[in-house]
Amino acid sequence: MVRPAPEQNSGGATAGEPKRPRRIPLNRERVLRAAVALADETGLDGVSMRRLAQHLGVVPMALYKHVADKEELLDGMVDLVVAEFTAPAADSGWRESVRQYVLSARQVVLRHPWARAAIETRTRRTPIVLAYMDAVTGLFLAGGFSADLTHHVMHALGNRIWGFSPELFDESGGDAGPPPDPQAQAAAIAEFGRHYPHILRIATVATGGDLSGVGQGCDEQFEFEFALDLLLDGAGRLHDRGWNSRAPKGSGSAR
Incomplete structure (x- = not known):
């Protein structure tokens, strides 16, 4: 007796077998958008071809077909x-x-x-x-x-x-660390002002003359x-x- 061949679904899997997720084709736009998302998440230094490939679930060589x-x-x-x-x-x-x-x-x-x-x-x-x-x-x-x-x-x-x-002024702050002692900070800024009074004068305009607020960013x-x-x-x-x-x-x- 000849048994009928297993029925196949449109995805190529036999009936009863779980469908495999369809892989989204890689193209240039998908690569670039993934790179932008990675940069948004990690910064520009976190973007490398290897890391981007991992992010997309492909081997690094696959990226070079598009960039x-x-x-x-x-x-x-x-x-x-x-x-x-x-x-x-x-x-x-x-x-x-x-x-x-x-x-x-x-x-x-x-x-x-x-x-x-x-x-x-x-x-x-x-x-x-x-x-x-x-x-x-x-x-x-x-x-x-x-x-x-x-x-x-x-x-x-x-x-x-x-x-x-x-x-003109470095507003980045960098790694600020623990907050400085207010008295020590005020003393340091006052000493700075003795040497560079004009810079101090414009720097304190935004703080209403409060020395402790200098350097907090405009x-x-x-x-x-x-x-x-x-x-x-x-x-x-x-x-x-x-x-x-x-x-x-x-x-x-x-x-």
């Missing part, structure tokens, strides 16, 4: 971050449009704290990065800025277009927006005066 090396991986991670920036409303003026775009970049970079270091180390501009730079440049040109003034304003904005700026969001507004206001005044870099030194248009 050539660690540098290309970082380029792709930055691309995903930049793709999160929100373009401004079409009916905004040049100043508000640039402000909205840059503050959107800042919100994204604050969500991905590792992104600042990644952006600063990139030596190659990818198409996505170039498209964002081109869009910000285009907002000034559409606002009537000359190419000459726009060139210099983009230099002045610098890394602020990516949502961060170089800090409101970084306020400082970022203050600098951005200062630059945009200055750029607007130069634009209104018809400024150009080739005007003779001392002429009205170059001041």
Whole structure:
């Protein structure tokens, strides 16, 4: 007597056998998104090809079919971050449009704290990065800025277009350790002030003169927006005066 062949389900397993979970195909986007998630969790130093492979449940060699090396991986991670920036409303003026775009970049970079270091180390501009730079440049040109003034304003904005700026004071705090003795801290700051009175004077503005509050960090969001507004206001005044870099030194248009 011939027995019928075991019935198979669509997944290739015989009837009664448990279905094997279907493996999600690996592709470039999945690799990059996993790398971003890993960086969000561990920081940029925690991202390696081996660790990413473990995170995805594959062998490290499988990653190299989608990214050539660690540098290309970082380029792709930055691309995903930049793709999160929100373009401004079409009916905004040049100043508000640039402000909205840059503050959107800042919100994204604050969500991905590792992104600042990644952006600063990139030596190659990818198409996505170039498209964002081109869009910000285009907002000034559409606002009537000359190419000459726009060139210099983009230099002045610098890394602020990516949502961060170089800090004059170290706000990182690092490994703070146990809190210092308040009396010893006040004495140390007072001694510092005897040598560098002007720095101490501006440092205590935010603390109302309280020496124990010095070094606790400024409101970084306020400082970022203050600098951005200062630059945009200055750029607007130069634009209104018809400024150009080739005007003779001392002429009205170059001041």
